[in-house]
Amino acid sequence: MCIPGCLERVQKELTRRQVLAGAAAITGLAMTGRDASAAGKRGRAASRSFQRVVELTHPYSDKFPHWRGDASVVQRTVVSSTDVGEDWNVYQWLLDEHAGTHIDAPFHRNADGMTVDQIPAEDLVLPLAIVDIRSRASQDDDAEVTPDDLKAWEKKYGDFPDDCCVAMNSGWDKHVWSEKFINFDDNQVRHFPGFHVEAAQYLLEEWNVKALAVDTPSLDQGRTADYPVHVAWLGSNRWGLENVANLARVPAWGSTIVVGAPRIVGATGGHSRTFALV
């Protein structure tokens, strides 16, 4: 009773999921991302393994290029030696929430969304799927991840894993210490890659995806005026991650992203030490 192509799909699905789940026994098509309600629960319980750790965080200081174009608010206060003793070093820091490698909590652009401290630990450790648009972004500063890019990823690597984070690798992290990173034109319009809103909507509608990540300063491409990806994605109570480093050192699928988002009560975002477990 198999429709055309079904057997091949089951076969592909079984093979890929068996690899993803390691030694865990996988038995059928119920594990596909499209069957989100059942699959999310079972996918999360699957065994995950790794052998090495990749740094996905840029060093953060007042030198970090801010989205606004001016300096990041990173200021250090030295706590006096009368407080702590002369052999000790203790500082306080004034920090921007939305600079450096940082999380966007849903509340950043959704009055009813979660603040950073409300995001559960389980939701900050996710399967990582990386969509590589470096070739196009090297020719076009306004390149975007489109639904076609996502479908091409599926064709090459299989379904997007349940509860995953989908990351754009545009190669933009190599510009981080130059003006190219924010890339203002003469009209003060920014130019850097991001997700197209149709790609965000495709992931919201077709797959069971928890988070988006980009190696540029914004989920939306630089020249946007209305930030439709922020509106759609954070509006769905999902989180984003911006200014990610070193995605080229991580395979397109099979690794885990761990986002050390600060558990600060009420935060809308914040510098987040981020690793890939590969």
Next chain:
Amino acid sequence: MCIPGCLERVQKELTRRQVLAGAAAITGLAMTGRDASAAGKRGRAASRSFQRVVELTHPYSDKFPHWRGDASVVQRTVVSSTDVGEDWNVYQWLLDEHAGTHIDAPFHRNADGMTVDQIPAEDLVLPLAIVDIRSRASQDDDAEVTPDDLKAWEKKYGDFPDDCCVAMNSGWDKHVWSEKFINFDDNQVRHFPGFHVEAAQYLLEEWNVKALAVDTPSLDQGRTADYPVHVAWLGSNRWGLENVANLARVPAWGSTIVVGAPRIVGATGGHSRTFALV
């Protein structure tokens, strides 16, 4: 040519390491922690797997009990809507480095030690060994982890894994929102559990340990005047983690701790989202 007890030791070692390393083939005693130079390299390459994520971070706000006894420096600045648009929420934060669940970088008490941003990613994702002194700490606010506690752990669970983090579970995290957490007496002396310096020295000399963690405000017990554990441990260019939550939800061995230490250039410590992968 086996000395008495050697065969049993090899057998125990093989069994335990095989479990720790998952499917990876382990072949002999060269993997013990005491043979640190060879074992560290091989231990790090071993496969690590997990099925669930445990939150080890307390929520951080100005309500968090500060080591000094006054308020934690957590202050929020609301970025004005003229900067970001009225539908957006964006803040800046003034934060203490040494409050909440936080890392102590070696530089905190070692002028030649690493700052937080200098700690490699690989060193923030470590096998976790938990030493449980809850029974004693429930009777004695000044309880300490001693070398005997560590030897008892070894007897029960085997060698400390290479490059591991050794954590004290004193059960103190349950006091976090009460005065008992800092626990000043009438003479303004603090009383809470910590590591005894001899335990720190035992781990430095006998095992290949990267980090110490405690569920109290300090690696040293509260009533110390000279902080010998900080001096010895940070002095060896190793890091510590304080105010850890929920260690009772993690098994004594076999899990991985991930410390999202902020990659802030020059920091001596900082609020660190921390997970156990179990």
